[in-house]
Amino acid sequence: MDVSTVHAPKPIEELPFSFCKSLSILFTDIDDTLTTDGLLPPSSYTALWKLSESGIQVVPVTGRPAGWCDHIARMWPVAAVIGENGAFYFAYDRENRKMRREFFDSKEKRKEAEAGLERIRKEVLRRVPGAAVAADQPFRIADLAIDFREDVPPLDDAAIEEICRIARSHGAVCKVSSIHVNIWYGSYDKISCIRAYLEREGGKPFPQWKDRILFIGDSPNDEPSFKHFPVSVGVANIRTFLPKLQYPPRYITTHEGAEGFAEAAELILSRRGL
Numbered sequence: 001m002d003v004s005t006v007h008a009p010k011p012i013e014e015l016p017f018s019f020c021k022s023l024s025i026l027f028t029d030i031d032d033t034l035t036t037d038g039l040l041p042p043s044s045y046t047a048l049w050k051l052s053e054s055g056i057q058v059v060p061v062t063g064r065p066a067g068w069c070d071h072i073a074r075m076w077p078v079a080a081v082i083g084e085n086g087a088f089y090f091a092y093d094r095e096n097r098k099m100r101r102e103f104f105d106s107k108e109k110r111k112e113a114e115a116g117l118e119r120i121r122k123e124v125l126r127r128v129p130g131a132a133v134a135a136d137q138p139f140r141i142a143d144l145a146i147d148f149r150e151d152v153p154p155l156d157d158a159a160i161e162e163i164c165r166i167a168r169s170h171g172a173v174c175k176v177s178s179i180h181v182n183i184w185y186g187s188y189d190k191i192s193c194i195r196a197y198l199e200r201e202g203g204k205p206f207p208q209w210k211d212r213i214l215f216i217g218d219s220p221n222d223e224p225s226f227k228h229f230p231v232s233v234g235v236a237n238i239r240t241f242l243p244k245l246q247y248p249p250r251y252i253t254t255h256e257g258a259e260g261f262a263e264a265a266e267l268i269l270s271r272r273g274l
Contacts, residue, residue: 009234009242009252012264019231020271022211023056025079025202027194027225028261029217030062032178033235036257038150044258045076047265052077054274059089059197061190063175063182063221066090067139073099080201085175085182085221086193087142091201102200103142104188110142113185117144120170120183128162130155134180143184150179175221178237182221191224215249216264218257223247235260 028034034044051058057079060072069083073090080091087110088103103110124131124146132152134145146163148155160176167174167183174183194215195206202209206228215225216233220241226232227247234249237256242248253260 007248007250009238009249012233012251012253012267015231015233015251015264015267015271017271019211019214020268023214023268023272024212025057025059025198025209025214026051026268027059027061027082027213027215027229029219029222030060030064031218032237032257033216033218034060034258034261036259039258041258043262044265047262049077050269050274051265054269054272056268059194061086061194061215061217061225063143063145063177063180065136065139065145066141068136070099080197082190082193082197084140084143085184086188086190087184087186089193089197102196104193104196105142105186109186113142116170116172116185117183120144120167120172121146123166123170124163127166128155128159130159131163142186143182145180145182147180176219177221178219189224190222191228194225214268216261217249220244222249226250233264235264 034040048058059080060078061082063085064083066083069081069090073081073092080089082089086104088101091100121133121144130152132147134147135151137145148160163181164174172183172185174181198209199205210230214231215229217225218235218238223245226249232249233251235253235256253263255263
């Protein structure tokens with residue numbers, strides 16, 4: 001399968017039976033993929049348990065902060081959590097009650113980035129009316145999150161683009177999720193951390209996993225994963241962003257958010273005979 005081929009997403013029903021049977025690890029975004037309107041409903045949380053109990057490892061991949069990721073790794077039925085758009089992954093060893101934390105950049109590099117992120121924060125708040133620092137910022141280690149619709153009235157596309165322009169003018173990387181603009185210094189992103197996770201924890205490089213991994217997401221910051229995963233799924237709310245994506249997901253659900261995630265999980269499990 002040519003992962004560089006640009007295409008319109010196919011209905012989730014066309015996901016191959018053979019792939020569903022071979023799937024080993026499911027990577028998923030959280031906000032507006034596992035959640036709907038900021039809540040984790042029973043449908044998606046139950047789907048996480050069913051996937052885990054079927055032998056499929058689930059690894060959330062999120063822009064959310066380290067503090068949240070520590071909680072998720074401990075208390076959700078997941079194998080690990082990739083957080084702050086690829087800055088790290090946390091994996092909790094339940095048997096030995098020990099958290100393993102693997103960071104993409106060193107503590108020294110993260111410290112060096114703080115001054116630059118502070119300059120960006122000040123300029124964004126000065127130049128973009130209505131923007132705010134995300135409420136979860138105190139629990140972050142590596143990035144700056146600017147809220148444009150979670151706890152503030154939604155900003156328009158021009159305001160979001162201005163936030164990104166400011167970040168780039170300071171030499172930073174930025175990615176737009178469904179609720180935040182995440183800003184950081186460094187060469188990592190979600191897909192680079194996924195690659196590192198598969199190699200370190202799975203013992204094989206990314207290309208050797210192509211028939212055994214799936215990514216599910218909903219927004220532009222998932223595009224690197226949509227691009228590189230041979231099999232990827234967008235929940236139906238991705239339709240809002242499709243005109244902006246050079247690399248859309250290969251399949252799309254009929255339902256949005258958490259219901260879309262549950263829809264994909266149930267289809268996969270049914271095709272595994274479960």
